Amino acid sequence: MNNRWNKLIYRAGAPFYDVLFNAGPFARARKKVFTDLALEPGQRVLLVGVGTGADLRFFCGKTLEITAVDLSPAMLAQAKSKAGENEHIRFLEMDAQDLRFADQSFDLVIASLILSVVPDEHKCMSELVRVTKERGSIVIFDKFKGGEGKMPLIMRMLRPLVAVLGTDIGRNYQAILKPHLERLNIREDSPAMFGDMYRKIVLERK
Numbered sequence: 001m002n003n004r005w006n007k008l009i010y011r012a013g014a015p016f017y018d019v020l021f022n023a024g025p026f027a028r029a030r031k032k033v034f035t036d037l038a039l040e041p042g043q044r045v046l047l048v049g050v051g052t053g054a055d056l057r058f059f060c061g062k063t064l065e066i067t068a069v070d071l072s073p074a075m076l077a078q079a080k081s082k083a084g085e086n087e088h089i090r091f092l093e094m095d096a097q098d099l100r101f102a103d104q105s106f107d108l109v110i111a112s113l114i115l116s117v118v119p120d121e122h123k124c125m126s127e128l129v130r131v132t133k134e135r136g137s138i139v140i141f142d143k144f145k146g147g148e149g150k151m152p153l154i155m156r157m158l159r160p161l162v163a164v165l166g167t168d169i170g171r172n173y174q175a176i177l178k179p180h181l182e183r184l185n186i187r188e189d190s191p192a193m194f195g196d197m198y199r200k201i202v203l204e205r206k
């Protein structure tokens with residue numbers, strides 16, 4: 001996976017994305033993941049790889065200072081159209097592996113379906129941790145390979161095919177989190193959809 005391919009694939013997919021990933025089980029899982037977040041007025045929230053803005057509805061209208069970044073102008077355009085005239089949201093074209101923000105800029109960082117998509121999930125995770133304030137939170141909603149062992153054969157066969165569509169079904173979240181555990185408390189780690197393939201992970205920055 002690489003950024004150039006991601007840009008192409010998400011430009012092609014932008015008009016259809018919501019039909020699949022912002023409806024049915026995805027819409028229900030997002031609701032489960034995001035409705036109980038404790039949000040305070042004025043908090044600075046970052047949505048990393050915001051895509052078409054499927055998660056924006058959980059944050060809009062709450063007097064938050066929202067920043068939404070994505071590599072794909074086509075996906076950002078869809079997100080902007082959802083946000084309408086909301087002046088508390090800024091949209092920026094940016095690489096999630098190289099966030100152009102100072103350390104500890106945000107109270108809450110949202111990473112939905114991005115760690116499975118960026119070329120280097122470890123770089124991306126380091127950036128999520130870096131830009132989160134002390135006592136701030138990172139919420140991850142994504143699909144991961146279960147456990148430490150080998151993936152089932154069918155998944156190993158499907159993995160390269162699915163990667164062509166712009167996502168990796170074989171990433172290990174324990175390995176992604178491990179280098180950061182000195183700076184993070186895991187507040188929640190629970191299945192969110194399709195058994196335990198999609199997870200909700202809530203992290204607090206120490």
Ligand SMILES: C[S@@+](CC[C@H](N)C(=O)[O-])C[C@H]1O[C@@H](n2cnc3c(N)ncnc32)[C@H](O)[C@@H]1O
Pocket residue numbers: 003006007010021048049050051052053054055069070071072075094095096097111112113114117118119167
């Ligand atoms: C599967 S979509 C998820 C979108 C949204 N977060 C959601 O939950 O529906 C992945 C998004 O990541 C974006 N993306 C891919 N590579 C990226 C990168 N290196 N930096 C930032 N965004 C990236 C794509 O353009 C796409 O919008």
